[in-house]
Amino acid sequence: MVQVKAIKAFSDNYIWCLTTDNSNQAWVVDPGQAQPVLAYLAEHELTLGGILITHHHYDHTDGVAALVGAYPNISVYGPANSPFKGITHSLTDGQSISVLNINFTILATPGHTLDHICYTNDELAFTGDTLFSGGCGRLFEGTPKEMWESFNKLRELPASCSVYCTHEYTQANLAFAKAVEPRNPELLAYSKKVNELRSNNQISLPTSIGQELKINPFMRSDLPTITELVPGKFISVTKNNEPWGNFASLRQFKDNF
Ligand code: ZN
Ligand code: FE
Numbered sequence: 001m002v003q004v005k006a007i008k009a010f011s012d013n014y015i016w017c018l019t020t021d022n023s024n025q026a027w028v029v030d031p032g033q034a035q036p037v038l039a040y041l042a043e044h045e046l047t048l049g050g051i052l053i054t055h056h057h058y059d060h061t062d063g064v065a066a067l068v069g070a071y072p073n074i075s076v077y078g079p080a081n082s083p084f085k086g087i088t089h090s091l092t093d094g095q096s097i098s099v100l101n102i103n104f105t106i107l108a109t110p111g112h113t114l115d116h117i118c119y120t121n122d123e124l125a126f127t128g129d130t131l132f133s134g135g136c137g138r139l140f141e142g143t144p145k146e147m148w149e150s151f152n153k154l155r156e157l158p159a160s161c162s163v164y165c166t167h168e169y170t171q172a173n174l175a176f177a178k179a180v181e182p183r184n185p186e187l188l189a190y191s192k193k194v195n196e197l198r199s200n201n202q203i204s205l206p207t208s209i210g211q212e213l214k215i216n217p218f219m220r221s222d223l224p225t226i227t228e229l230v231p232g233k234f235i236s237v238t239k240n241n242e243p244w245g246n247f248a249s250l251r252q253f254k255d256n257f
Helices: 035-043 064-070 144-155 170-180 185-199 209-215 224-228 245-255
Strands: 002-009 013-020 025-029 047-052 075-079 089-091 096-099 102-108 117-120 124-128 162-165
Touching: 002 035, 013 035, 013 162, 035 047, 035 064, 047 064, 047 096, 102 144, 117 144, 144 209, 144 245, 162 209, 170 185, 170 245, 185 209
Parallel strands: 025 047, 047 075, 075 089, 124 162
Antiparallel strands: 002 013, 013 025, 096 102, 102 117, 117 124
């Protein structure tokens, strides 16, 4: 059995910690800080087996050097085209890796950054800053077309696949989602549930691919109803109906929301 636990970092980051029943080894995803990871490992009598990196941003990588200092010779998996220099195992799109006897397929998901990858299988997906619950990462380096193609790879995962993204942005994302689809009943119910969790200081994650297909406007941006639901506010940035046109418009709308 695989367990995935959240280690909190910065103000709204989660460093996901993977363990299995029969081992005291843990792997962590995107350690932007080392100290919370070291404290968690000590508290739970775990040893660090390795690190998975989704992209180069400091809030996903700044803890790596200190963790490698504390646990020398551990593996650091990350994108082959990353500007981050601490990677020992370079990964490319479609590659398979095995971590704690769990197999992951690497999906290259450029958009937020050009080096962004997700670690996926039928049960788990670590989506970094690509797919958030109710939203998606800002396009710092990639184009809307690239991000839409990245989202299409994630949309093909099973509906039951659990999604572990890096940030607790869910409530803010859902405020935007409700502006886009004010009458989506699944969205209204989910938003209520998330508000309850957050008011009890509980995390809103993981979400699932199936849930996001029902409530996340960026996962739904090819539905014709999406544009009709934002009369006047919707800026069309595409003239000739490219499949990513709605996605580009939504992202622009969110940037100014
Ligand atoms: Zn980022
Ligand atoms: Fe981030």
